[in-house]
Amino acid sequence: MLEQKHLLGLENYPAKDIQTIIDTAFNFREVLDRPIKKVPSLQGVTIVNLFFENSTRTRISFELAQKRLSADTVNFSASSSSLKKGESFKDTAQNIEAMKIDAVVMRHPSPGAPLHLTKFIDATIINAGDGAHEHPTQAILDMMSIQEKFGKIAGLKIAIVGDILHSRVALSNIHGLQSMGAEVTLCGPANLIPPYAESLGVTVNSNLDEVMEWADALNILRIQRERMGSALLPSVREYRSLFGITEERLARHKKEIVIMHPGPMNRGVEIDSQVADGDQAIILDQVLNGVASRMAILYLLCGGKSEETES
Amino acid sequence: MMDLQLLPKKLLLKGGTIYDPLKDTMEKKDLLIVNGKIASMKKGENYDDAKTIDCAGKIITHGFCDLHVHFREPGREDKETLATGSLAALAGGFTRVCVMPNTNPPLDTPESIRFILEKAKDVPVHIHPIGAITRQQGGTDITEMGLMRDEGAVAFSDDGLPVQDGSVMRRALEYGSMFDLPIINHAEDICIREDGVMNEGFMSTKLGLSGNPNLAESSMVYRDLALGEMTGGRLHVPHVSTTESAEHIKEMKKTNKKVTAEVAPHHLYFNDEVIASFNTNLKVAPPIRSEEDRTALVQAVIEGVFDCIATDHAPHTIEEKEASFDLASFGMIGLESCFGVVNKVLVHQNKLPLSRLIQMLTVNPRRIMGFKFDLFQEGVSAELTVIDPKSEWVFSKNDIYSRSKNSPYLEEKLQGRPVLTIAKNKIAFIV
Ligand SMILES: [Zn+2]
Numbered sequence A: 001m002l003e004q005k006h007l008l009g010l011e012n013y014p015a016k017d018i019q020t021i022i023d024t025a026f027n028f029r030e031v032l033d034r035p036i037k038k039v040p041s042l043q044g045v046t047i048v049n050l051f052f053e054n055s056t057r058t059r060i061s062f063e064l065a066q067k068r069l070s071a072d073t074v075n076f077s078a079s080s081s082s083l084k085k086g087e088s089f090k091d092t093a094q095n096i097e098a099m100k101i102d103a104v105v106m107r108h109p110s111p112g113a114p115l116h117l118t119k120f121i122d123a124t125i126i127n128a129g130d131g132a133h134e135h136p137t138q139a140i141l142d143m144m145s146i147q148e149k150f151g152k153i154a155g156l157k158i159a160i161v162g163d164i165l166h167s168r169v170a171l172s173n174i175h176g177l178q179s180m181g182a183e184v185t186l187c188g189p190a191n192l193i194p195p196y197a198e199s200l201g202v203t204v205n206s207n208l209d210e211v212m213e214w215a216d217a218l219n220i221l222r223i224q225r226e227r228m229g230s231a232l233l234p235s236v237r238e239y240r241s242l243f244g245i246t247e248e249r250l251a252r253h254k255k256e257i258v259i260m261h262p263g264p265m266n267r268g269v270e271i272d273s274q275v276a277d278g279d280q281a282i283i284l285d286q287v288l289n290g291v292a293s294r295m296a297i298l299y300l301l302c303g304g305k306s307e308e309t310e311s
Numbered sequence B: 001m002m003d004l005q006l007l008p009k010k011l012l013l014k015g016g017t018i019y020d021p022l023k024d025t026m027e028k029k030d031l032l033i034v035n036g037k038i039a040s041m042k043k044g045e046n047y048d049d050a051k052t053i054d055c056a057g058k059i060i061t062h063g064f065c066d067l068h069v070h071f072r073e074p075g076r077e078d079k080e081t082l083a084t085g086s087l088a089a090l091a092g093g094f095t096r097v098c099v100m101p102n103t104n105p106p107l108d109t110p111e112s113i114r115f116i117l118e119k120a121k122d123v124p125v126h127i128h129p130i131g132a133i134t135r136q137q138g139g140t141d142i143t144e145m146g147l148m149r150d151e152g153a154v155a156f157s158d159d160g161l162p163v164q165d166g167s168v169m170r171r172a173l174e175y176g177s178m179f180d181l182p183i184i185n186h187a188e189d190i191c192i193r194e195d196g197v198m199n200e201g202f203m204s205t206k207l208g209l210s211g212n213p214n215l216a217e218s219s220m221v222y223r224d225l226a227l228g229e230m231t232g233g234r235l236h237v238p239h240v241s242t243t244e245s246a247e248h249i250k251e252m253k254k255t256n257k258k259v260t261a262e263v264a265p266h267h268l269y270f271n272d273e274v275i276a277s278f279n280t281n282l283k284v285a286p287p288i289r290s291e292e293d294r295t296a297l298v299q300a301v302i303e304g305v306f307d308c309i310a311t312d313h314a315p316h317t318i319e320e321k322e323a324s325f326d327l328a329s330f331g332m333i334g335l336e337s338c339f340g341v342v343n344k345v346l347v348h349q350n351k352l353p354l355s356r357l358i359q360m361l362t363v364n365p366r367r368i369m370g371f372k373f374d375l376f377q378e379g380v381s382a383e384l385t386v387i388d389p390k391s392e393w394v395f396s397k398n399d400i401y402s403r404s405k406n407s408p409y410l411e412e413k414l415q416g417r418p419v420l421t422i423a424k425n426k427i428a429f430i431v
Helices: A015-032 A056-068 A080-084 A089-098 A113-118 A136-150 A168-179 A208-214 A236-243 A247-252 A283-302 A305-310 B082-091 B110-120 B145-151 B166-176 B202-207 B214-231 B243-253 B265-269 B272-277 B291-302 B338-348 B354-361 B363-369
Strands: A046-051 A072-077 A103-108 A124-130 A157-161 A183-187 A217-220 A258-260 B003-006 B010-014 B017-020 B025-028 B030-034 B037-042 B051-054 B059-062 B064-069 B094-099 B126-129 B235-237 B260-263 B384-394 B413-423 B426-429
Touching: A015 A056, A015 A136, A015 A168, A015 A283, A046 A056, A046 A089, A056 A072, A056 A103, A056 A124, A056 A136, A056 A283, A089 A113, A103 A113, A103 A283, A113 A124, A124 A136, A124 A283, A136 A168, A136 A217, A136 A258, A136 A283, A157 A168, A157 A208, A168 A183, A183 A208, A208 A247, A258 A283, B017 B354, B059 B354, B064 B082, B064 B338, B064 B363, B082 B094, B082 B110, B082 B413, B094 B384, B094 B413, B110 B126, B110 B145, B166 B214, B202 B272, B214 B235, B214 B243, B243 B291, B260 B291, B265 B291, B265 B338, B291 B338, B338 B354, B338 B384, B338 B413, B354 B363
Parallel strands: A046 A072, A046 A103, A103 A124, A157 A183, A157 A217, A217 A258, B010 B051, B017 B059, B064 B094, B094 B126, B235 B260
Antiparallel strands: B003 B426, B010 B030, B017 B025, B030 B037, B059 B384, B384 B413, B413 B426
């Protein structure tokens, strides 16, 4: 069992619990390879997927994980515009509480929203991304994919490349990878590196080629096209030339660097198709591991409950 | 519960220490009030016909004056009114406050100034309206400062919003210099601030919240100080939150004696690590800064850079504060907790003499606003506060008299508190 009731973020999250989740996820990977990909582990457990922001991939991954575990699920989507209209977060939360839900998976544009939710309801909360703060399940699936590829996490050199400032993936990966014993370098445009990033214990280097010489794996972040042609970034072609993972750039480095991407990809911007679909990419493994690790998280946080009540 | 009564005809405050912040004298004396006016201050007085209150171990001093509060009237009476805000003031030992004009509609005409003073007649503390610098606080067209002064405006400010345009600020300082009233600019360059909701630094990086850098404040403070020097206008800098702003003010004060500045309790008490709780009652503009800034501000108080403490008491509804951190409103209430907070951090933790702290709450703000400040003369209407400097207490919802409850000090252990406040011929027993 895990130390904490919720999974809000990976800052100060126990390394042994991350390892437990990853080990459990590998067990569920076997389930996903069976002809009937379903186990009764969470029968009778009700989970609501509370998405205040569109994120088709994350939601589908969670839904699939819940179905494979035989949980009952409800989806609730609210646009972030309704938040601005002053619709009370507390009201929504209390409505959910009144419906006797066991766990809530929440995606919200505001940092801290999952912690905020714990003040209003008793259910287990799983953070599926809160603004530019954390996205712990993404980091766990990334680490599972790294372990699958390398057989370990400790001692590896992982670079996170792209828009670090607006990323929820980066922070969770930094916390998780560090507690699992990996080294982390951040690489991206200097104005998209958050202030005092070095204080997180990482190296910051805006020279991608130097970073690629160093790294065992690159985790490439999606760059929002809306940021192009603003005070932040001048153009797509300039971004691609400085930070894009192109076939040529990859070929310049002899080492077999593993290429990761949390998706959805902007092909031709932060990553070229030849790289995304090439041998060094483990991007589709990440997707499958996403379902397995979310099964593990749900199982470990909500599991056992149904069996207990039956006995 | 606070108990508010009519002042007895004859009242003797006996056995306490009278601290006169104007003369800086601390004396064991009894204070007699007759018909609401100071009658005598002698030792060992006894009057059979006077109601006597034992003030042993307490300090009797001028009523506190806060030149920066938001009482939300007119427009947001659900958050605060002049009446409810007055109770909050009394509970904090304040007998006189200046209300900011960012109401709905804003106080930007002589008629609106008159409205406030009419409404303030019957409330138990003295209330002075501050008029807007620009019409509708729009930042472009200056208001009828002369007519507003005639109606009773005591200063001008667009507080809540900065005067972003430097030429408007320049013209306002020039124009305002005719009336010798302070121009108070909420200094935050909105272009540099962007959508920052907390201090920009390691904590904002860790929490994924958008940051507001020190420079957003300090660059505008520097601009305003330079404009004050250029125009000869009277600049008052509110709620200073950064090391750099304090340094700019310290430097300018060496040559320009007209400049004054205030600091708020929360910027002295908290650092931005507390935001890790995502407690929206800690969301305030300008934001709570780093520990380095906090200690620099405390040091600046000790060096005399700031003239006064001002609470920036800013009530908000529960709904507005129960939103997520990035969407919640800026501001916290601060009148009731003020003395316990600043006494703890400045006097107990940083060895500021209590006398200096009292001056920053009494005679100094009155001087800035041009109020009468020689309050311990015979015949002057009694306006005073009795403090228990030794009291250790935990601030709770029961201590709040504001209509709003957005205090970040709930469950905090505070040191020292006002126990009795006298103003406008009324006496408030606080505890
Ligand atoms: Zn202000």
